[in-house]
Amino acid sequence: MDLIATVRQELQSMSDPVWQEKTRRFFKESVDPYGVPTGDVRKLGKYFYPFLAPLQKEAVFTLCEQLFASGKQEECLIACDWSLRPKKHYTADDFARFSRWVDQYVTNWAICDTFCNHTVGTLVTKYPELLPELEKWTTDSNRWKRRAAAVSLIVPAKKGLFLDTVFRIATALLEDTDDLVQKGYGWMLKEASIPHQEAVFDFVLDHKTVMPRTALRYAIEKMPEQHRREAMAK
Structure with missing residues (x-):
């Protein structure tokens, strides 16, 4: 499974234009959201935990960096969450x-x-x-x-x-x-x-x-x- 592509497909399918605009208005800074409520983003990130489990720390961090680099708000939040997964190996x-x-x-x-x-x-x-x-x-x-x-x-x-x-x-x-x-x-x-x-x-x-x-x-x-x-x- 291409985790990054799958995450992006799921976020796109969950995208809500109304929530997208609400998110843009919520922050003073410029943001680039799909338009997915934070609670749903966290649930999605957790859904993929079993797929992260077999990966070495460096592999997880590589995935995180791919998500961060997109600049998409929800992808960055999932990257934050995933970066904690290998904490035993920090x-x-x-x-x-x-x-x-x-x-x-x-x-x-x-x-x-x-x-x-x-x-x-x-x-x-x-x-x-x-x-x-x-x-x-x-x-x-x-x-x-x-x-x-x-x-x-x-x-x-x-x-x-x-x-x-x-x-x-x-x-x-x-x-x-x-x-x-x-x-x-x-x-x-x-x-x-x-x-x-x-x-x-x-x-x-x-x-x-x-x-x-x-x-x-x-x-x-x-x-x-x-x-x-x-x-x-x-």
């Missing part, structure tokens, strides 16, 4: 590939978050020595690379991991003028506040005079009302 060297994929193929927040929350987050959790490399993304001129630095730690942060790195990344992005980067590191702080509420609250108070209100609101969203009121006070 090595630290995969970071360079994933970094390149963010550079070349991430063009909106949905692809950024789907890929980085899971694939990149899983890799740096397995190899914490990569965290300094992730931090370097905070100075990149690519807005998606900077957002990726934060959202790659969403799942680890929620588990209480890498708090020092969370704070370093948030500090590096603190005055970023891009609202999607602000939302990204605010989200990271919000998830870190679940296991480390007081530490994150103290961080917010220490930096609230320079932290954009967008990031601040995200960061305190899951805190008690009194904390939220204190953080938002002028």
Whole structure:
């Protein structure tokens, strides 16, 4: 079976012109969708898991790159999903590939978050020595690379991991003028506040005079009302 051709045929058959236009309007960035709801895209990606199982990691990554390179929104989302399949076989060297994929193929927040929350987050959790490399993304001129630095730690942060790195990344992005980067590191702080509420609250108070209100609101969203009121006070 030609997996890529089959996936494309299925997406084309599921295409809905109304949903296609709705997707185009949903993103501020230019997107190229088939017009398939995300839930259905995820189901389709999962349907092909048995066909991925016998493949070596490099073969799976080759398929992912073919999907990414198309620029089609739904194909990119399936590539994000498939890239997590060989996670047991990840090595630290995969970071360079994933970094390149963010550079070349991430063009909106949905692809950024789907890929980085899971694939990149899983890799740096397995190899914490990569965290300094992730931090370097905070100075990149690519807005998606900077957002990726934060959202790659969403799942680890929620588990209480890498708090020092969370704070370093948030500090590096603190005055970023891009609202999607602000939302990204605010989200990271919000998830870190679940296991480390007081530490994150103290961080917010220490930096609230320079932290954009967008990031601040995200960061305190899951805190008690009194904390939220204190953080938002002028």
